[in-house]
Amino acid sequence: MASIIDIKDECALHVRDFEFTYKGALAPSLKKVTMPIAKHSITALIGPSGCGKTTLLRSFNRMHDLYPGNTYAGEIEFEGRNILTPKEDLIHLRTKIGMIFQKPTAFPMSIFDNVAYGMRLQGIKNKTELNDRVEKALKDAAIWKEVSDRLKQDANGLSGGQQQRLCIARAIAVEPEVLLFDEPTSALDPISTQGIEKLVIELKERVSIIIVTHNMQQAARVSDYTGFMYLGELIELGQTEELFVTPKEKLTQEYITGKFG
Amino acid sequence: MTAVQKRIFINKLALIFSTLSAIIALAFLFWILGVLVMKGMSALNWNIFIYEGAPPGYMESGLKHALVGQLILVGLATGIGVPLGILAGTYLSEYGKNSRLAHTIRDISDIMMSAPSIVIGAFVYAVIVMPMGHFSAWAGAIALAIIMIPIILRTTDDMLQLVPGTLREAAFALGAPKYKVIKDVVYRGAKAGILTGVLLGIARVGGETAPLLFTSFNDNFFTTDLNAAMPSLTVTIFNYAISPYEDWQQLGWAAAFILSMFILGLNILGRVILFAGKRK
Amino acid sequence: MIDKIFFNLTRFSALLILVIVAWIFVVLFNHSLEAMRTFGLDFITQDEWAPNLDKFGAYAAILGSVISTTLAMLLAVPIAIGVAIFLSEIAHDKVKSFFGISVELLAAIPSVIYGMWGLFYFVPILRDIFGGMGIGLLAAGIVLAIMILPFMAAVTRDAMNTTPDILKESAYALGGTQWDVIKDVIIPYAKAGIIGSLILALGRAIGETMAVTFVMGNVHHVPGSILDPTTSIPVTLANEFTEADSSLYFSSLFGLALTLLVMSFVVIAIAKFYFLRKARRA
Ligand SMILES: Nc1ncnc2c1ncn2[C@@H]1O[C@H](COP(=O)(O)OP(=O)(O)OP(=O)(O)O)[C@@H](O)[C@H]1O
Ligand SMILES: [Mg+2]
Numbered sequence: 001m002a003s004i005i006d007i008k009d010e011c012a013l014h015v016r017d018f019e020f021t022y023k024g025a026l027a028p029s030l031k032k033v034t035m036p037i038a039k040h041s042i043t044a045l046i047g048p049s050g051c052g053k054t055t056l057l058r059s060f061n062r063m064h065d066l067y068p069g070n071t072y073a074g075e076i077e078f079e080g081r082n083i084l085t086p087k088e089d090l091i092h093l094r095t096k097i098g099m100i101f102q103k104p105t106a107f108p109m110s111i112f113d114n115v116a117y118g119m120r121l122q123g124i125k126n127k128t129e130l131n132d133r134v135e136k137a138l139k140d141a142a143i144w145k146e147v148s149d150r151l152k153q154d155a156n157g158l159s160g161g162q163q164q165r166l167c168i169a170r171a172i173a174v175e176p177e178v179l180l181f182d183e184p185t186s187a188l189d190p191i192s193t194q195g196i197e198k199l200v201i202e203l204k205e206r207v208s209i210i211i212v213t214h215n216m217q218q219a220a221r222v223s224d225y226t227g228f229m230y231l232g233e234l235i236e237l238g239q240t241e242e243l244f245v246t247p248k249e250k251l252t253q254e255y256i257t258g259k260f261g
Numbered sequence: 262m263t264a265v266q267k268r269i270f271i272n273k274l275a276l277i278f279s280t281l282s283a284i285i286a287l288a289f290l291f292w293i294l295g296v297l298v299m300k301g302m303s304a305l306n307w308n309i310f311i312y313e314g315a316p317p318g319y320m321e322s323g324l325k326h327a328l329v330g331q332l333i334l335v336g337l338a339t340g341i342g343v344p345l346g347i348l349a350g351t352y353l354s355e356y357g358k359n360s361r362l363a364h365t366i367r368d369i370s371d372i373m374m375s376a377p378s379i380v381i382g383a384f385v386y387a388v389i390v391m392p393m394g395h396f397s398a399w400a401g402a403i404a405l406a407i408i409m410i411p412i413i414l415r416t417t418d419d420m421l422q423l424v425p426g427t428l429r430e431a432a433f434a435l436g437a438p439k440y441k442v443i444k445d446v447v448y449r450g451a452k453a454g455i456l457t458g459v460l461l462g463i464a465r466v467g468g469e470t471a472p473l474l475f476t477s478f479n480d481n482f483f484t485t486d487l488n489a490a491m492p493s494l495t496v497t498i499f500n501y502a503i504s505p506y507e508d509w510q511q512l513g514w515a516a517a518f519i520l521s522m523f524i525l526g527l528n529i530l531g532r533v534i535l536f537a538g539k540r541k
Numbered sequence: 542m543i544d545k546i547f548f549n550l551t552r553f554s555a556l557l558i559l560v561i562v563a564w565i566f567v568v569l570f571n572h573s574l575e576a577m578r579t580f581g582l583d584f585i586t587q588d589e590w591a592p593n594l595d596k597f598g599a600y601a602a603i604l605g606s607v608i609s610t611t612l613a614m615l616l617a618v619p620i621a622i623g624v625a626i627f628l629s630e631i632a633h634d635k636v637k638s639f640f641g642i643s644v645e646l647l648a649a650i651p652s653v654i655y656g657m658w659g660l661f662y663f664v665p666i667l668r669d670i671f672g673g674m675g676i677g678l679l680a681a682g683i684v685l686a687i688m689i690l691p692f693m694a695a696v697t698r699d700a701m702n703t704t705p706d707i708l709k710e711s712a713y714a715l716g717g718t719q720w721d722v723i724k725d726v727i728i729p730y731a732k733a734g735i736i737g738s739l740i741l742a743l744g745r746a747i748g749e750t751m752a753v754t755f756v757m758g759n760v761h762h763v764p765g766s767i768l769d770p771t772t773s774i775p776v777t778l779a780n781e782f783t784e785a786d787s788s789l790y791f792s793s794l795f796g797l798a799l800t801l802l803v804m805s806f807v808v809i810a811i812a813k814f815y816f817l818r819k820a821r822r823a
Contacts, residue, residue: 061714068633091265095716105711108729117725118715123264167711174715265716272718276631282623283632283640286694289687290647293658297650348554356548357555368814370558375741375809376802377748379775383782383798384565387572407561414558440547468651471750471775475782495653495751502657503755510661517654525649532645 003248004034004237005225012178012208013037013060014077020055023069029055031232032074037178037225042200042209044223044240046216048260051229053212057180060210061097062090079177095122097178098171098207103187104163106155111147114155114166118174133173141169142199161192168199172207179203181211185218197222216256220244228252301518304511309519314481314492317506324516326483330398330492331520333485334477335467337402342409342466343459349410350417355443367418370411381407382472390476398491401477405466412465416458417451424450453538460531464524470495494520565802573796575789584796590761590777592786597793601763603800605678605773609753610746612682612767617690618739624690625697625735630719630727647691656755659684664756671768678767680756688752693742700734700820701727737816744809748801750775774801 014037020030030052037043045053055064062083064070075082083093095118107114115134124130134151138144143165147158155166164184171179181200185193200209200222213219219226220240227237228251236249247253254260262270312323349366357363385404390396424447432442448455470493473479478490479500494516501513576584576597587598628640659680667683668675704727712722728735758770759780772780774797785791 063710063714066710066713091269091716091718094714099711099714101707101711103707105705105708107708107712107726108732109725117712121265121268121716121721123267170715268718268721272720275626275720275723279623279626279631282620283627285620286624286690287640287643289690290643292662293650293655293687294646296658296662297654345554345557348551349558352551352555356551363555366555366558369562371813372806372809373558373562375744375748375805377750377775377805379748379750379778380565380569380798380802380805383778383795384568386782387568387795388564410558410561414555438544440544443547464649468649468653470651470653471779474779478783495651498653498657499751499754502653502660513657517651517657521650521654524651525646528645528649 002034002233002235002237004036004234005239007036007038007225009041010039011036012039012078013210015056016075016077018056018059018072018074018076020052020059020064020072021070022055023067023071027232029232030059033232033234035227035234035237037208037210039208040204040206041224042204042211042222043225043227044219045210045212045227045229046214046219046255047229047235048255049214052232053229054182056229057099057182057210057212060178060180061094061099062088063099065090095174096176097180098174098176099180100164100167100171100182100184102183104160104167106158106163106166109155110152111155111158111166112151115170115173118170122174134169137169137173138166140172140203141165142195142202143169159192161188161195164188164192164196165199168196168203172203176207178208178210181209183212183214186214193218216244228255230255297514297518297521300511300514301521304515305518309512309515313483314497317504317509322508322512324494324497324512324519326480327492327494327497327516328519329483329485330477330480331467331494333398333487334401334405334473334491334493335463337398337487338405338409338466339459339463341402342406342462343413345406346410346413346462347417347455350414350421351443351447353414353418354421355439355447367415370414374411374415377471378404378408378469379471379474382474382476385472386475393488395488396476396478396490398477398487398489401473401491401493404472404476405469408469408472409462409466412462413458416461417455420451420454420458421447423454453534457531457535457538460527460534464527464531467524467527468495468520470499474499566799569795569799569802573792573799575792576796579789580793584793585800588761588763592781592790595787595789597789597796599774599777599793599797599800601761602772602774602777602797604763605681605757605771605776606747606801606804608678608767609681609685609757609773610743612678613685613689613746614739614743616682616686617693617742620686621690621693621697621739621742622735624694625701626723628694628698629701630723644691644695648695651751652688652749653751655684655688655752659752660755667768673768674758674770676756676758677770678757678764681753681773682767684752684756685746685749688749689742689746692745693739696738696741697735700731700738703734703820704730731820733816734820737812737820740808740812740816744805744812747808748775748805750779754779774798 015033015035018030018033019028021028047053058064072084076084112134115137116130119130119133143162146162185196223240226240226243228235230251236243236252244256309323310325312321313326315322353363353367381404385400389400428446428450429442432446473493473496477493479496480490480492484491498513498516501509583598585599585603588600589596589598628637664675664680667680708726709722712726754776757772757776759772759776760770761772764771777797778794782794785794
């Protein structure tokens, strides 16, 4: 059936027999997904619209819990424990597993406060520490040069691409282990897209990355592993090159050659 | 306590406060509704619909005068306000569109919607009651109509704008003149919405007391003379409630109950129509 | 031909709104001229209201309007915001729709009934607690607060609901609690809309007559405390309009009506054209 690569290195996350059903839905949106996510590498999720990419991604930081009534089964292992248990500390989990959304989501506050937000939530009040870490995060997100002279200005004055990098800075400022990206460039122009892609590749030295994308070229450009999903199932997970050049599953083959989707 | 624990604690407090607010609001709601229903139901009887007002202490006293007066007043107001409101809304949506004038009218009408209704009463008193020299049903109905027009105007404008432009174009393409397009296509498309607006408008003015106090005034007896003071449920509630007589107060509660049911019914009907219209 | 007539008919109706509004201002202004000429600024700074002496100072009524609405706002705003938060962020769907229906119910109750309830059920409680008559600014403020609460909560909730889910989720994704998201994201994002909604409710409260007429007392003097009976502009109008027996008396009442209209117009215009428009643009 599904062809899932066995990852030899350490895994950042390990999904096992995961099932997810939205509130009121008749059928599960994810069916028996088993998927290792390699540490310090980039895993791309591709597949036709509605196949469950976003649903899977939002399971890693338990975003679905914001909307009562959704049900899940199976397990997702992170740092040696199953994070799907009711006793999981979601606040802690979400500081360890950050997320970047489809559209830039700058908060209605200054650029500085945006980046400092997560740190402040953790109780960091020390001015110099905040200043240093904000600067570092902005530098790591390759946006420091553009905003260093206007940190006090409203973040909504930035361009879409800048805002998206600001959101990345905000996410990495709290030093997470994993970063989840849901089509982070779908609302951006080609130049900004390039910038984000470059940034994502740089980031993998420090964090493990999962990126959902509709763009197969993008998956091929940035990722080390690629998972192909179809109708709520993970059909194939392999090294990116292999998956695109010599897919093991017929469905994968058909999808990447553009037969459907 | 770590910073995170503190945040979790504050979060709990905030959620408790917010839930408490909701409970307080609901408690008042049920208190008021409960009083209204209990007092109103216990004061209801057939005499209310058979007899008109009587001096305190009389067994044979009822609210027939006020019920009929209320219907007349609201009916007249509807007859005046609805056509004007719909026509004005039609102008905004179909002719004025985004012109400066149209926007000014929308803005002014929007403010009028929340203007103090007692001031409308004072205005009508000055331009109708004073020159005529006496209170009248007409004056009351006109005051209510002035309150109604902005509501109808707004819903008509909104609802007509929801009718897709392609529908109009299709009708124009068949060579229909504009008024026919509006009448046959636009009005038809927005029927449910406009009807809802009308019902909500009627419900809104149906509960108004202040603009009637010195226009249609009040009367304790049955009348259908539009040129004389006319009783209404709302003003009757006011007069009976502040009277020192137990039996008048009882009648006041009965009137309050009947009026609330009437207005609630209109509200529900309006929403049902809108809902049914949307589903189609 | 018919086309032209129809067009003119609609335009006439639309222009009629402007005419009526302008006419209202002109009529109220003309009728209050006599009082303005006679009393000048004293009309709004003096509190002696003595129809038998033909002396009319509206200070007490204006003050009563300002204080009763301020009290109502102080009581209603925190609760309305709490209710709005409850409805938009905490309540489950069933509770939400139950509450939605309840709010409609409350909105359907004519304001005269709030007043009646206040007089018969709430004033006695105040009397038991604080002594005195029970009627006065406090009673008026509370009844007014209860009356505007549903409207206020509903519009505030609507304003809060304009915050995009994805923005809220971003704050949750950084480890925020519900309250963090509310205070750092939702309230700043929807600020203009929330303030606009609250001010709009204030605009309605100023002109509300029947809910307060029962419980204010209609006594023309500046109260020593919020427990003393006093009056407000709408209360004075409701009680005295049909009793006025001199032209100066009438003129003074029209002066009150004009003052009330201007107050509410200004407040509503600020809410709609500054805050709510800004909110819509954002
Ligand atoms: N909130 C929801 N409630 C119910 N069903 C949902 C919800 N969100 C998504 N679904 C369903 O779950 C399935 C997976 O959706 P998901 O958003 O994960 O797809 P996706 O692969 O991310 O698609 P896209 O590429 O369009 O973003 C779809 O069939 C969708 O209709
Ligand atoms: Mg998606």
